[in-house]
Amino acid sequence: MNKRDLSISIQRANSTALYIGIPVVVFQFTLFSGLHNGENTQTSGSFLLFLVFVLAGVVVHEIIHGLTWMIFGSKPFSIIKFGFQWKAMTPYAHLSEPIDVSAYRIGAIMPGIVLGIIPYLLSLVLGNGNLLWFSMIHLTAAGGDWLVLWLLRKVKRGTLVEDHPTQAGCYVYETS
Numbered sequence: 001m002n003k004r005d006l007s008i009s010i011q012r013a014n015s016t017a018l019y020i021g022i023p024v025v026v027f028q029f030t031l032f033s034g035l036h037n038g039e040n041t042q043t044s045g046s047f048l049l050f051l052v053f054v055l056a057g058v059v060v061h062e063i064i065h066g067l068t069w070m071i072f073g074s075k076p077f078s079i080i081k082f083g084f085q086w087k088a089m090t091p092y093a094h095l096s097e098p099i100d101v102s103a104y105r106i107g108a109i110m111p112g113i114v115l116g117i118i119p120y121l122l123s124l125v126l127g128n129g130n131l132l133w134f135s136m137i138h139l140t141a142a143g144g145d146w147l148v149l150w151l152l153r154k155v156k157r158g159t160l161v162e163d164h165p166t167q168a169g170c171y172v173y174e175t176s
Contacts (some may be wrong), residue, residue, distance in 0.1 A: 006151045006161075007169025010088035010144075017143025024143075025136045028120055032132050040129045050130060057138055058091055061111040065093035065145075068107035073099035085166075095163040098173060101152060104161045108149050112142030144168050 008016075033041055043050050066080040073095070081094045095107075116139030123131035148169050155161070161170040 002174045003162075004172045004174055005164070005169075006148075006155070006172050007164040007167035008147070008151070010085055010090050010092075010166075010168055013144035013147055013168035014088060014090060016147050017140060020143045020146065021140030024139055028132070028136050028139070032124060035124055036127045040127045041132065043130050043133050045130070050133070054134060054137055057115050057134065058141065061115055061138065061141060062091050062093040064111040064114055065107050066095075068110040069093075069095045069099060069103060072106045073103035075099060094165060096165075098160040098162040100157070101155045101159045101161045101172070102157050104163070104170060105149060105152060108145045108152075112139060112145055115139075116142050 029041065062082055066077070066082065069075060070077050070080060075095070075097060079096045081096060082092070083094070084091050095104075116135050118135075119131045120135035120139065122128065123135055151169055152161070152172075155172055160173040162173070163170050
C-alpha cells in the first residue's frame with residue numbers, strides 16, 4: 001500500500017479560505033441585501049454577545065468534525081483529539097485512525113453546512129442580520145475544509161485516509 005500525502009499547511013489553508021471566502025461573502029451579502037431591500041444587514045443586540053456566539057461556533061465547528069467522523073466512520077470518540085495550533089492560531093479536531101474517505105468527506109463538509117449554509121438560508125427567510133453575519137464568518141472559516149475536499153476530489157470511495165496530524169488534509173492509502 002502506498003501512503004500519499006494530500007495535505008497543505010494550516011497557514012496556506014487559512015489564507016486560501018480567506019481568498020475563496022471573499023467572493024462567497026460578497027455573494028451572500030448581495031443576495032441577502034437584494035432580498036431584504038438593503039435592510040437588516042447589520043447585527044442587532046449586543047456585539048459582545050454576537051462575538052461569544054461566533055467564538056462558540058469555532059469550538060462547535062471542531063466538535064462537528066469529530067462527531068461526524070465518529071458516527072460515519074464508526075469510530076469511538078476517544079480517537080478524536082481536539083486542540084489549538086498556536087503557530088497558526090487555529091483550533092483543530094484530529095482523527096488518529098484511518099477511516100473511509102466518504103466518512104472523512106462528510107466530516108469535512110458538515111461544519112460548513114451546519115454553521116454556514118443552514119444559518120445563511122435561515123437569514124434569507126427570516127431577514128436576520130445576525131444569522132447573515134454568523135453564516136458569512138463560518139462559511140469563510142470552513143474554507144480550509146472546502147479546500148481539503150478539493151484535494152480529495154479524485155480519491156475513490158472505499159479508500160482509507162488518515163487525518164494529517166499537523167496539516168490540513170490527510171494521507172491516502174492507495175493499493176498499487
